[in-house]
Amino acid sequence: MTTRSEVEDLLYLEADLLDAWKLKDWLELYTDDAEYEVPSADLPGDADPAKSLFYIADNRFRLQERVVRLNKKTMWSEYPRSKTRHLVTNVRLLGAENGELRVRAAFAVYRTKWGNTDIYVGSYEYVLRETDAGLKIRKKRAILELDSLRPQGRVSILL
Amino acid sequence: METVTGFIAEDQAQGLFRVARTAFTEESVFRAEYESVFEKCWLYVGHESEVRKNGDFVRRTIAGRNLVFNRDTSGKLNVFFNVCPHRGAEVCREKHGNAKHFQCFYHGWIFGSDGSLKSQPGKERYIADFGAQGRGNLVTVPRFANYRGFCFINFDPTACSIEEYLGNAREYLDLVADQSEAGMVVVSGMQEYSIRANWKLLVENSNDGYHAATTHATYLDYVAKTHVMGNDVALRGIGRELGNGHAVVEYTAPWGRPIANWIPIWGEEGKREMERIHAGLVARHGKDKADRIAFKNRNILIFPNLVVNDIMSLTVRTFYPLKPDLMHVTGWALAPENESEWAREYRLNNFLEFLGPGGFATPDDVEALESCQGGYRNAKEVGVGWNDISKGMGLDPQYDDEVQMRSFWKEWNRRVSAVCK
Ligand code: FES
Ligand SMILES: [Fe+2]
Secondary structure (H helix, E strand, O other), rough: OOOOHHHHHHHHHHHHHHHHOOOOHHHOOOOEEEEEEOOOOOOOOOOOOOOEEEEEEEEEHHHHHHHHOOOOOOOHHHHHOOEEEEEEEEEEEEEEEEEEEEEEEEEEEEEEEOEEEEEEEEEEEEEEEEOEEEEEEEEEEEEOHHHHHHHHOOOOOOO | OOOOEOOEEEEEEOOOOEEEHHHHHHHHHHHHHHHHHHOOOEEEEHHHHHHHOEEEEEOOOOOOOOEEEEOOOOEEEEEEEEEOOOOOOOOOOOOOEOOOOOOOOOOEEEEEEEEEEEOOOHHHHHOOHHHOOOOOOOOOOEEEEOOOOOEEEEOOEEEEEEEEHHHHHHHHHHHHHHOOOOEEEEEEOOOOEEEEOOOHHHHHOOOOOOOOOHHHHHHHHHHHHOOOOOOOOOOOEEEEEEEEOOOEEEOOOOOEEOOOOOOHHHHHHHHHHHHHHHHHHHHHHHHHHHHHHHOEEEEEOOOOOOOEOOOEEEEEEEEEEEOOOOOEEEEEEEEOOOOOOOHHHHHHHHHHHHHHOOOOHHHHHHHHHHHHHHHHHHHHOOOOOOEOOOOOOOOEEEOOHHHHHHHHHHHHHHHOOOOOO
16 A cells, blocks of 8 residues: 555655756656646646647657757757746545556645746646556646736746 | 838838837837727637627636627627726626626626616616616627627727728638638637737747747757658748738648648548548638648738637637736637547647647747847847848748738837827
8 A cells, every 4th residue: 555655755756856857867757658737727627638728738758758858958948947846745645546546736836037936836636556666657737726827928847 | 221210110222121129118119009009900809609609708808908708698799898887896707607697796786698787776776767878788899890700809989890900811810710611619728828028029929930940949859750750841831911910921831730731640540530621621612722721831910919820730819018028928729610529639739739838839939039028128229229120021922031020010110100209
C-alpha cells in the first residue's frame, strides 16, 4: 500500500526538479503513456480535451517535445529562464484501482520574469502508477482556480 | 520625398514606410483610439453559435463596455448594456447560461430576455405609465449585425452597414462560413489572457508571415518531426490589402488542416475523413473554391481588432487595450458543426500545438510583443523613434511581406491622427 508520505515525496521531488529546470529528470517521473493537461480556466475541471479547448493537452510524445522545446535557447518565452517556485500542499489520496492511485493536491506556482511575478493557483489531479521502478506519474491535470490567464498571459512553464 | 502624415512617414521612391513608436506608448493615443476607432468601427461581439438556443446568453467586455449578448425567447439576437435602468447594478451576473428573465438583485426588477421590464417591486409607487414609457427597459447597443454567424456591434448609430464596412473582406469570412453546410460553431473553452504590450502589436503579429522562421523556430522544429514527414509543402503565398484597413495573407504551409488538408501522420482513417470532407466541399462549391478552402491558409484581419486565422486550426481572436502597454486577448476555436469526433479531436490538437497560452508558438509571440514594448521605452529618443514597415514595397506582395500591416496602419492613422497629433 502506497502511503501519503510516499506520494508527497514524489510530488515534492517533482516540484524541486521543475524549479531547478531539470526537465529531463522531471520527465523520468512520468510513465511512457503519460498525459499532462491544463484545461482553459472557464471549463469544468473534468472537461474532455477531445471536445473542449484546453491550454494544454499533451500525450507522452508531445510532453517530451515540450521538454525538448523548453531546453532550447530559441524557446524565447522561457529563455532567459523564468524563476519558478512550485508549492504543493493539501495532498489527499482519493482511492486506488487496478494498480493506479488517484491523488489530489493544491498548488500555487510563482513565476518571475522581467520584473513581474505571476501566480498560478489551482488543484492537481494525479493518476499515479506503481511500477517496478517505483511510483510514477501516469497523468497530471492542473486545474486553474482562476477566471482567466490575466495577467499571467501564458502557461509557458510546466505547472 | 518623405512625407509625414500623423504617425506615418512615407517615401514611395525610397521604399520607406515608418510608424512613430509613440503610437504604442502615449496615453493621448490610447484615448484617441477609443474615440476614433473603438467607438466608430464595427466590433466583433461573438459568434451566433455561442447563443444557439433561445434564452442563451454570454457576458462580454467590448471596448471596456459591460455587455450581454443573448438570443431571446423569440429567437432574436440582442446585445444589451449590462446595467439596470433603475440604479445601475449589473442585471446579468453569470458568465454564460440560459435564462428567460434577468433579475436585478439590488431592488428586484425583472426583465424579459428581450430586455423589456416585466416586474418592479413597489410598482404602485411609480407613475402609472412607467412601463409604457419604456424607461424601465434594458438598453441595446446602438447597432448590431450578424454577418454569416459573425456578430458585430457598433457604438456609433450613424455607422455604415456591416456589409459595406467589411467590403472585400467578406470574401474571406465567406471562405470560413462556407466550410460546413451545417454551420460553424465555437468549441467550448475560451482562451482569455493578457499581454503586457500595445494592442496594435498583436494586430501586426496576427498576420505577420515574416517572423515564423525565427520566432517560431521551436514550433517549426516540432512540425518538421510531425506534420512535414512525407509532406514537404513550402510556405508560399500572397498578402493583400482589402480596404477599410482590412487585410489578409493567403498561403500554403506544411501543416495539416482538419478542413481537408491531409498529412501522412493522420493515417488511413484521417485520409478517408479528409477525402470525404473535400468531396463535400467540391459538391457544394466546385473544385477551385474547395481546393482553396482546403489547401490554403488565411490570416484575416478585420479592422480594427478581429483576427480570424484559418490555419492548422481555426481561431477567432479579439483584443482591447486597457493601457498603452497592456491588452486583454480572447481567443476561441471555431469548427464545422457537423465534423466527426476524429476531425474535432485533431482540430483541437492542432490548435494546442501552435496556438494559445500553452501552445508551442503563441507564448513566443507574446514574448516578442512584450519585447517590442520594452524597446519602445526609447520611443522619444532621436534616431530610434520609428518602426520600419517597408518590406515588399514596390514588389509583388508575398505572404511574408508587410503590405497587410501597411493597410492597417493607413486606416488607423487616418482615424487617430484626426483627433490626436
Ligand atoms: S439597481 Fe436594479 S433594481 Fe435597483
Ligand atoms: Fe507568431
